[in-house]
Structure formats: C-alpha cells, structure tokens
Amino acid sequence: SAMPGDSVDKENMITCTAPVNIAVIKYWGKRNEDLILPINSSLSVTLHQDQLKTTTTVATSRSFQEDRIWLNGKEEDISHPRLQSCLREIRRLARKRRNNAGPGFDATALSHKVHICSINNFPTAAGLASSAAGFACLVYTLARVFGVEGELSGIARQGSGSACRSMYGGFVQWIMGQQEDGKDSLAQQVEPESHWPELRILVLVASAERKPVGSTSGMQTSVQTSSLLKHRAESVVPGRMVEMTEAVRRKDFAAFAELTMKDSNQFHATCLDTYPPIFYLNNVSHRIISMVHRYNRHYGETRVAYTFDAGPNAVIFTLQQHIPEFVQMVQYFFPPEINGGQFIKGLSVDQAPLSEEL
Numbered sequence: 001s002a003m004p005g006d007s008v009d010k011e012n013m014i015t016c017t018a019p020v021n022i023a024v025i026k027y028w029g030k031r032n033e034d035l036i037l038p039i040n041s042s043l044s045v046t047l048h049q050d051q052l053k054t055t056t057t058v059a060t061s062r063s064f065q066e067d068r069i070w071l072n073g074k075e076e077d078i079s080h081p082r083l084q085s086c087l088r089e090i091r092r093l094a095r096k097r098r099n100n101a102g103p104g105f106d107a108t109a110l111s112h113k114v115h116i117c118s119i120n121n122f123p124t125a126a127g128l129a130s131s132a133a134g135f136a137c138l139v140y141t142l143a144r145v146f147g148v149e150g151e152l153s154g155i156a157r158q159g160s161g162s163a164c165r166s167m168y169g170g171f172v173q174w175i176m177g178q179q180e181d182g183k184d185s186l187a188q189q190v191e192p193e194s195h196w197p198e199l200r201i202l203v204l205v206a207s208a209e210r211k212p213v214g215s216t217s218g219m220q221t222s223v224q225t226s227s228l229l230k231h232r233a234e235s236v237v238p239g240r241m242v243e244m245t246e247a248v249r250r251k252d253f254a255a256f257a258e259l260t261m262k263d264s265n266q267f268h269a270t271c272l273d274t275y276p277p278i279f280y281l282n283n284v285s286h287r288i289i290s291m292v293h294r295y296n297r298h299y300g301e302t303r304v305a306y307t308f309d310a311g312p313n314a315v316i317f318t319l320q321q322h323i324p325e326f327v328q329m330v331q332y333f334f335p336p337e338i339n340g341g342q343f344i345k346g347l348s349v350d351q352a353p354l355s356e357e358l
C-alpha cells in the first residue's frame with residue numbers, strides 16, 4: 001500500500017487474515033446507529049475457510065503524510081465514519097497502554113500515519129459477510145501494529161456490527177448489552193472451534209451480484225417500519241439465543257438446524273414486512289429451501305440446514321457423513337452444464353474443521 005518513494009521496512013508492516021462468520025441467529029436492527037448497538041443478541045459460526053477470508057496489511061512510516069486505505073486494490077475514502085471510529089479507538093487504547101506501560105513500550109507507530117491494504121478472496125457485498133471479515137481483520141491488524149491487546153470486539157463492532165463476532169473462532173454470541181455507551185455490547189465465544197468437528201459448511205452461490213439494498217440501510221428501514229421485527233427482537237430472539245446455545249453445547253444437529261432455518265426464515269419475513277419490502281432471496285434461493293426440506297423429509301430427520309443473509313446465496317450446514325450424498329443431489333438439481341453455470345456459480349466444500357484464524 002506504500003506509495004513509490006515511501007520507505008517501509010518490514011518491522012513497520014503487519015499482515016493478518018480474518019474469516020467470515022455466518023449468523024444462525026441473525027442480527028437485524030440497531031438501537032444506536034453511531035455506536036452500532038443492536039436491538040437483539042445474535043449467534044454465529046466463524047468459518048475456517050480459505051475461500052472466505054479477508055487479508056489486511058497495515059504499514060506505518062514516518063514518511064506517510066496521511067492515513068490511507070485500499071480495498072481490493074482500489075483506494076477508498078479514509079474519512080468514512082466507521083473507519084475513523086476503528087482508527088480512533090485503537091489509537092486511544094494504544095495511548096492508554098503507552099501511558100501505563102512507561103518507557104519500555106514502543107510507541108513509534110502512534111506518531112505515524114497508516115496505510116491499509118485489504119483484500120477479500122470472495123465477492124464483496126453479495127451477502128457473504130464481507131464487512132464482517134473486513135472490519136475484524138482491520139481492527140486486529142491495527143491492534144497488532146499499535147501493540148494493543150485484550151478485548152477488541154467492541155471496536156470491531158463499531159466498524160460493522162457482525163464484525164465483532166469474527167474476532168473469535170468457533171461458536172460466538174454477540175450480547176446486545178444494556179448500557180447506553182455500548183461498553184457491554186460485546187462478542188463472546190460460546191464454544192471453541194474444536195467443539196464440533198463433524199459440522200460442515202457449504203456455500204451455494206446463487207448470484208455473485210451486489211445486493212440491491214445494503215444491510216445498514218435495509219435494517220434501518222426495517223426498524224422504522226416493521227412491527228414483526230420489533231416482535232422478533234423482543235419476544236423471539238431471547239428464547240432462541242438460549243435454545244441455540246444449548247443445541248450447540250449438546251451438539252444436537254437437528255435442534256441446531258431447525259433453529260437456524262427458522263431464524264433465517266423469520267429474518268427474511270421481516271424483510272418482506274419492511275415497507276417498502278426488501279427482497280434478498282431469488283428463485284434459486286427458494287428452490288434450495290424446498291430442496292433441503294424435501295431431503296430432510298425423505299429421511300424423516302433433519303440432516304441439512306440452510307441460512308441466508310442479506311443476499312441470495314445459501315449457506316448450508318450439515319454433518320460430514322451427509323456431504324457426498326447432499327452434494328450429489330445439489331449437482332443433480334442444479335446441473336452446471338444445463339444452466340451454463342449461471343444458477344450455481346460455485347460450490348465450495350469445507351473439509352477443514354473450524355479453527356481459529358486470528
């Protein structure tokens with residue numbers, strides 16, 4: 001990310017990667033837009049998947065004139081309020097640390113500007129949680145550069161709500177918190193990545209196009225217009241958080257899968273209840289939903305679950321033992337040769353167990 005002529009030696013440059021997380025109890029709606037405080041808690045699975053990650057390099061140098069950022073090779077506006085929140089909060093922690101640590105702490109980076117370079121290895125803004133991995137990675141890398149340690153999910157949250165959950169591996173909850181200053185709105189690991197090694201995740205890419213309505217503005221309209229969202233946040237999610245945590249703890253796939261599908265469906269129902277309505281699912285998404293229910297009905301047991309975020313692509317959860325058969329069925333119903341690869345553009349099978357990336 002350095003400009004020609006800038007001197008950046010290796011010591012002043014750090015590269016980190018962060019994985020995407022997939023919510024099984026969805027976050028949708030803020031009670032505070034600036035601090036990014038949600039109207040309900042949420043729960044997600046952090047992927048360990050090389051196909052879905054962000055890689056960020058942060059360099060500092062005495063010769064940098066200003067903070068700058070490049071996303072996927074294109075320079076973006078560093079004055080974006082959410083970027084500024086993350087930079088400000090990390091520098092604030094670094095100053096605090098310097099003041100407490102005394103002369104031993106290397107605070108050189110604090111007097112320098114940063115150049116940030118971030119790359120996603122998957123389509124941006126197609127409902128594949130790019131902002132989650134992006135801000136988690138940014139905050140983690142900045143923290144390394146500035147020598148900051150400890151709880152960082154409260155800072156990642158101020159970049160993008162869902163990003164706070166990518167700060168931990170495995171099964172992670174974002175507790176909505178009660179305080180007005182947001183200090184208690186943090187992510188917390190429910191179970192580590194080693195907890196459920198048989199759990200597998202597939203991504204069925206129904207479209208790689210940009211979503212028409214972004215999460216931020218979509219949830220804003222939902223909060224303003226949907227009474228179903230209010231009901232969901234107050235009366236449905238609190239119980240589901242308890243049930244989901246229990247299902248994960250017991251490794252009860254059927255319970256986990258049913259809650260995951262119901263929560264995805266309710267989220268998309270709140271999108272329809274939003275006025276004007278928001279459509280994230282397309283025909284392929286609907287066919288995937290029907291196919292999963294037919295498959296489960298055939299076996300008289302819930303073997304597969306789907307979930308969809310703010311886009312048409314399906315994330316599938318199943319157990320290792322069902323992968324070959326399920327993949328075969330997907331290929332039968334969505335043959336790439338018939339649809340010219342248009343319906344299902346990619347199918348990725350994560351054979352690696354979930355693991356901590358950060």
Ligand code: DP6
Binds near residue numbers: 026042132160163215
């Ligand atoms: C549907 O975290 O992208 O993926 O906080 O405005 O940046 P902002 O929104 P964002 O919303 C994610 C919404 C979701 C559900 C989820 O991940 O919980």
